Amino acid sequence: MDLPRLVAAVQANCDIADARHAREMTMCNYLLAMRELYRWERGMPLTQSLPQAELGSWIAQREARWNTLDEADFRPLPLDGGCDPFDNAAINALLAPRGLVYSGGIGRWGKPHFFLGELVRREPRHGLDVLVSDRELARDLFAPPAALRGGMVFLRLDALRRWLWEKTEVWGVKRAEGALQAALEGYGFPGNAAAALDRMAATEAESLILHEVGEARAEPLLGAAWREMLGSLPGRRAELLARAVRDNLADCLSTLPALIERGASPALHFYFANFEGVRRSLFPRLWSAYAAWRKSGDADVLIVACGDGQAHWQAAALRLLAAWRSNPAEAAGLFSDWLDEPGTLAL
Template sequence: MIDINRLKEQIKRNCNISDAKHWGFYSICGLLLRLRELYRSEHEVGLWEKLPQKEVGEWIFNREILWKQLENEEYGDITIKNNTYKPFDIENINTELKNEGLLYGAGLGINLKPSFFLAEIMSQEKIGGYECYITGHEYARDLSNYPAMLQDKTIFVRIDPLKQLLWQRFEELRCKNTKSALTYAFSRYGISSEDLPSADTERQISQIATSEAETFIHHEIGEAFEEEIIGSEWKEFLTYFPHTKAEIFVRSLKDMLSDTSDNGMLKYIIANQKEGSLGFYIVFLTGMRKVLFPEIIDAFNIFTEKCDWSYIDKARKLGYKKAMSYVERLLSKNQIYKNEKDLIAKYIEDSILKKDFSL
């Protein structure tokens, strides 16, 4: 039998090491928000419940002390029933866990920050050749809040982080009186700005997260499909520019390509006429992704008046064409500059971000 508590301790230690090494890449506001989310997760506080400010403050103080102790430590191996695995050996670790109803995830996110989690498996199915898991309660996680991850032929959708993202938008909804994509998205699930935070509302948000899980799966399927088409050079290219504007651009480009792919999220939304999912797609389209893809905003505004999915599909195709054009342009420059990362980053910032987007 697996010692679950020991397993949680090992994974949580790696989570803390990752946070200790990378917390400085978040903005102050972003870090505080993530810390509050992490406190809520570790202490199993409901999303609708107010956090105890004094206890949270003390916990953050102690967590910062812990980070100081761990910032120079190496990520530890994971030992299960006398078998030891490297922390990114998710296939073999999950083979050990398959009879426990648990799933382990590990990968690299933005700024190449390692991310780890251990969660209960809610469901498992094969979609398009990919083993897709939807997870529920999380026993260990780091500051990262990715709702979905792709690892080789395995896709994870994490309901807990997705619920937290949706709850943040629900709180935003309650502060807004104007008609918006946020209002539209929640209205498709029977939630309005008049609803109050409560256990019942949290249950509704959980239902939304579960309903949206397959939509997120298709983002990851789109990503995998496009990487196969473009080749390994693109996957390596995505790691070239950690902590730079160039990284934000290429990762946003990757997401746009994934979403607009014939196998991606938007195609799935259109095929199944998921109005709520379309609304949330617009809600979560922020930052560089929003700058890159204004066509979908215009199409959504028309859609809310005419309810004609052809406008969304037209925008999807235009977005894909634009994204692929930039990918081809960047990989061409990569050949010219012979993998000179600084030169390519400068090209992205000067010839694309400044020239094409005035950024």
């Protein structure tokens, strides 16, 4: 295997995906992501300040490069005579014995994501094949820390640490009270930040796996049509609603029950620090249960909310599916309306 050639092919596909989709992000998220991609490419420590003038020049050069790639086709990977870049099973069968892991798939808003990294462990979990990477050799602009693809869970420790560090930096500006402060204090911030980040990453890696397990458990409940629906919805608002409903179902099935059973208080606080936007507006009962748990320390209220959520979010997801099947052309508009006025879709 020619590793430099493989890295170049994966990175080329990452660049093509970015050329097509990177500038669809909001300006704030785009600039934050570009800063982190620059830091990754340069191998800079998370704590090191970025040279602003050099960063600005690098962004301009990267955007000019993307302008030459937005019509390019994704490349096959130079393995076994040429592999489809979305054939994760075949590619990882070739790479895992060499201590590497690869993922290619479609994420939010139809954006392709690719990465190649060093495999640190592989384990079965609830019928899933969990592959954990650390140092990354190729990646695109937005690096999801975890993804479920065809029975395989890809957990990216490097991407996770970068995301967690960004969270701590944002909190450090104002040090606002709330769920994030409780989580960070539980992990040992603002003391030895490096040690606290390691503890946090180890625990939150498990939370991510639990969420992907929940998504896998949701799949047979919703059927293959769910993925078809998700891939066919035009416009971001409809997809946002559908993903929020499924995420709430996955977390009620797996993430939250496991964290509650383990008494993982910092992880629970961090979960609720990120429980926001549509997921939270659809599930105010869970947020109220969290507030009650923080006040009393009694997790029963969270357990009951999760139990009720399992049935509710499965029914809500099936309701979305029924609406889509009934009239696919009008489903996106209906979902968008429900985003503003969820009515009985919320719990």
